[in-house]
Every structure is written in structure tokens, then in C-alpha cells.
Amino acid sequence: MTDTPDVPDVPDVPEVPRFTAREAIGLVAADFTELPAPTGAYAPDGPLGWQGYDASRARAVARTGEEESVVCGTATVGTTRAVLISFEFGFLGGSLGERTGDRLEAAYTYAREQRLPVVSLVATGGSRMQEGMRALVQLQRVARQSVLTREAGLPQIAVLRDPATGGGWATLGAGADVILALPGAQVGFAGSRVRPPDADPAAYTAEAQLAAGAIDAVVGQQELPGNLALWLHLLSRPSTTPAAPPPALGRAGLPATGRDAVDNARAPRRPRARAYLDAYFTHRASISGDRSGGTDLGMLCGFGEHDGRTIAYAAQTGTATRPAGYRTAARLIRLADQLRIPVLTLVDTPGAANDEEAERQGAGAAIAELFGAVAAARTPVTTLLIGEGGSGGALALAAPGNTWATPDSYFSVIAPELAAAILKRPASQVTATADQLRLRPQDLVDLGLVRGLVSPV
Structure with missing residues (x-):
């Protein structure tokens, strides 16, 4: 019998590796087909006219090779086809902006149309300041898409990379049906630069979130592909037949008194x-x-x-x-x-x-x-x-x-x-x-x- 433990072992916290969006996809799937990105362009320097924003985006594109902070597509994980959403932390800290919201909405919509589970590989610092409230309200869009997908009876699994903070953690991460995390990953609503100066860094880790009942398991990099494949396999098979009660394992005789x-x-x-x-x-x-x-x-x-x-x-x-x-x-x-x-x-x-x-x-x-x-x-x-x-x-x-x-x-x-x-x-x-x-x-x-x-x- 293969099994993930009922009480997950909490490993020692190693130096936390950081992966690009496509490296993270490669950890869990051998094949990946990117979904077409929704069309749309920003006004010069974005919705707030934030001076230098276009230049920052151009540098992010040159540095990462990505056009936005998320990469969305389909892949086979184990034996299950799924929609994968992978954050590129190198692109402006994996932050969520309007065009990020467009991509996330399109990915969720495709998942519902094709009846596919959604896997989010989360590495984000939060909402994009250069877009102000127009960025923050993307969290409402994400929450709405998650609810629609849940109502459609499709599973949502989050894998928390480093870091998983801010609104990305509070929607795609914490809002998932099953939440897995890599060892030592920084996880919390407050990012490292906005916490109280006397805050204990150990409280903002995957291990601390596991102890607090906020995530389901801390899974090592080598175990992640098999663990994620097992979850997708188990959660993608509905049935209407009741479970049969197990046979008794103890004594057969009935008590006299x-x-x-x-x-x-x-x-x-x-x-x-x-x-x-x-x-x-x-x-x-x-x-x-x-x-x-x-x-x-x-x-x-x-x-x-x-x-x-x-x-x-x-x-x-x-x-x-x-x-x-x-x-x-x-x-x-x-x-x-x-x-x-x-x-x-x-x-x-x-x-x-x-x-x-x-x-x-x-x-x-x-x-x-x-x-x-x-x-x-x-x-x-x-x-x-x-x-x-x-x-x-x-x-x-x-x-x-x-x-x-x-x-x-x-x-x-x-x-x-x-x-x-x-x-x-x-x-x-x-x-x-x-x-x-x-x-x-x-x-x-x-x-x-x-x-x-x-x-x-």
C-alpha cells in the first residue's frame, strides 16, 4: 500500500529554492501546452500613469522571457489532465495586476469548459502597487472564478512555493480545496517587508501554517510530483454509490452484558x-x-x-x-x-x-x-x-x-x-x-x- 501519512512529518527547513514559473511546471508535469493569452494593452504607464511602470515591465519581460506574472496552460500530472497556473516571481515579484487577472479568469473559464481540475503553483508577493486599487480588485475576480469552479464540482489544488504571500495566498492559495507547500516556503498574508519589526519569521513558514491547520501538507520537491498526481487522481472521480462499510477487524463474539x-x-x-x-x-x-x-x-x-x-x-x-x-x-x-x-x-x-x-x-x-x-x-x-x-x-x-x-x-x-x-x-x-x-x-x-x-x- 502507498500512503501519505495522516499526520504529516514536518521536515527540517532547508535553504528554500526558488523556481521560475516554467521550472515549477516542470517539477510536476512532463508536458505543458500554454493557453492563449487574452489580448489587451495597458495605457501608458498603466491605469495610474505611474511614471516608469512601462520601463519596469519591459525589464521584467527581458529578465524572465514572460509577458506577465503568471503562465497558464494544460498538462498531464500523473494520469490526470489539469489546468496549471504558475506564478513567475521574477516578473515584478509575481504580483497581480489587471492583465494577470485576465489570464487567471481565462484559465479558470477554460477549466470549467473542459471539466478539468485547477492546480495553482503559487509564488507571489501580492498585488501590484503601480496599478493601485485596479490591481487589488483582481482578488475579487479570482475569488469569483474560484467559487464558480467549486460550484462546477471541479477540484482546486494549490502548491505553495517561496514566497506565497499577500492576496495571492489569500485567494489562490488559502482558497484551494487542498493546499500543499514546499519545505521552508514563506507563507503568510503579510510579506516580509510589511510585518511588524518584532515579528517571528518562523511564524510565516509552511511548517508554521501546517501546525496552525492552514495547509494540508509540507511536501518535499522529490515527492511533490507523485503526491500531486495522487491528489488529482483521487479528487477527479465522482461516484453516486455509497461506500461499503469495512469488515470488523476485532473480536467476532457479541457482548453478553x-x-x-x-x-x-x-x-x-x-x-x-x-x-x-x-x-x-x-x-x-x-x-x-x-x-x-x-x-x-x-x-x-x-x-x-x-x-x-x-x-x-x-x-x-x-x-x-x-x-x-x-x-x-x-x-x-x-x-x-x-x-x-x-x-x-x-x-x-x-x-x-x-x-x-x-x-x-x-x-x-x-x-x-x-x-x-x-x-x-x-x-x-x-x-x-x-x-x-x-x-x-x-x-x-x-x-x-x-x-x-x-x-x-x-x-x-x-x-x-x-x-x-x-x-x-x-x-x-x-x-x-x-x-x-x-x-x-x-x-x-x-x-x-x-x-x-x-x-x-
Whole structure:
């Protein structure tokens, strides 16, 4: 099995290489056909009449051989044809001007007409000062094209080169469905010359953005072609057939009592989410982070290949799920729904994290967001309960009407220990309370709460 790790390793930051637009294209694709550039000319010295702007552009053309700060065309990445947008940082810092906006709009339009995914190889310092607000409003054009492409059900992937700052990061970069970055790349809304003088440079790196949940992976130059090819392969295959629930990997016998069911689900050696994902998928690639400043290592999300189809997955690993985990799972389900890719969720948590920090991070709102994403999904969602199903923190990830259970699992409105405490029962009554809750997997079938039990292979 080939696999990108669920928790990406953060490499040591080397000296960051810089590539021209065409060198960056050459990193990921062997063939490239440039799209015709839209016609149009600037007024002398641009829309603001900025003295010397024409001369600056002429020097940029002579230095780079490019007519603008982006090169747009089509190429085959792995086995998938895609539209590539590559920034030329040597052309006025890869800045966005009106003619840049024309090229980006034309590239996105072509992608929608030809039903192709969009890959942006981003290296930019922001909007072009010599064009003033006429340059800045190009970000609105880019945002509109991205939305139209998303509504068309086409994936957008960004690869962050060095640097990826300003409006280019805040639209083509941060607005992509999946965001990859080269090691050590400078990434942030504020470029190096406009940050506070005491700002920590380490906070404006790909590695820092990964830790903050803003990007999905830091990928080395050698691994980038295969990683990008895998992502395009996985995200470009819609399907309407629900994911089949995985077979059970643990014990086959059903628990005799509620206490037995709880003990089985809490057993340290019970198979966990990674074992189920490894057995189910031949290839997979993970997303990371909630795009709001958080990550949760206890929620594994991504896309994988199963029986020749792409299936999205969101899987709890047996820990208390944090707000960032719920938001990441909601992000995963919304993306899968947009791309019409079926979803598999694996439920295994004692419940939602309930510490002070979780409350500060909006635990209730995050759980509500996930409930809403599952309820709104038009793509089919399948759930397998593989361990503990602790209250609403577990139910938020479960598919109504299409949830299955393994023999070594349980689902309960609340843990039996907590139920006994709320009812003011002594500890000796926990076992009886577990039976009263009817939380065994066979009870869940009888109650109509799960469709059935899965058996070992």
C-alpha cells in the first residue's frame, strides 16, 4: 500500500529554492501546452500613469522571457489532465495586476469548459502597487472564478512555493480545496517587508501554517510530483454509490452484558481507525487542519482508493474529539459533497473534549457544524461504529439511516459511569446502568439505530 501519512512529518527547513514559473511546471508535469493569452494593452504607464511602470515591465519581460506574472496552460500530472497556473516571481515579484487577472479568469473559464481540475503553483508577493486599487480588485475576480469552479464540482489544488504571500495566498492559495507547500516556503498574508519589526519569521513558514491547520501538507520537491498526481487522481472521480462499510477487524463474539460491551470497546488492543483505514484503502492522502487555526490528531480525514473508487474518510481514533477535529471533519464532508465523492466515517470516541480550552475554541459550535455538514450532504455517507460511541460527540459523525457497528463497539447517550453519577447511584450500580442504557451493538440493531453488524473477513 502507498500512503501519505495522516499526520504529516514536518521536515527540517532547508535553504528554500526558488523556481521560475516554467521550472515549477516542470517539477510536476512532463508536458505543458500554454493557453492563449487574452489580448489587451495597458495605457501608458498603466491605469495610474505611474511614471516608469512601462520601463519596469519591459525589464521584467527581458529578465524572465514572460509577458506577465503568471503562465497558464494544460498538462498531464500523473494520469490526470489539469489546468496549471504558475506564478513567475521574477516578473515584478509575481504580483497581480489587471492583465494577470485576465489570464487567471481565462484559465479558470477554460477549466470549467473542459471539466478539468485547477492546480495553482503559487509564488507571489501580492498585488501590484503601480496599478493601485485596479490591481487589488483582481482578488475579487479570482475569488469569483474560484467559487464558480467549486460550484462546477471541479477540484482546486494549490502548491505553495517561496514566497506565497499577500492576496495571492489569500485567494489562490488559502482558497484551494487542498493546499500543499514546499519545505521552508514563506507563507503568510503579510510579506516580509510589511510585518511588524518584532515579528517571528518562523511564524510565516509552511511548517508554521501546517501546525496552525492552514495547509494540508509540507511536501518535499522529490515527492511533490507523485503526491500531486495522487491528489488529482483521487479528487477527479465522482461516484453516486455509497461506500461499503469495512469488515470488523476485532473480536467476532457479541457482548453478553452492557458492561462487557463497554469493556470490549475500551480494550487497549482493540483495532483502531488507522488499522481500518490501512485495510480498507490501497492508496490514501490526508487533509490536515480546520482552516481556523487548529488541528486535532484524533480525527483522521482524507481521500482514499477502495475497489477502484475514491472514498472520502473521517475517522476518530479513540480520543476525546476536539473542536478542530469536528471542523476538519465538516470541511472534509463539504469537500466530498462538492466533488460528489462518497464518504466513510469511523466513529470511536468517548465523547467530545470538555476541558476549558475546548469550550474557548467553540466546542458546541464545532459539533453543530459537523451535524449540519452530515445533514446537508447530498453525497452518500456511510458510518461504521468501531469502538466507543460517546454521546453527541460521536453521533455528530454518524450517518442517519446508514450506520453500522462492529461486535466490539457500543453507542450510548452517555457513558454508564456518568449516567450513574447523574442519577446519584453508587459505583456498584454502574454495571446495571450499562444494561439499562441498552448500548450493546445488538441492542442498537434492535432499537433501529444501526442497520446491522459487520463481521470479520
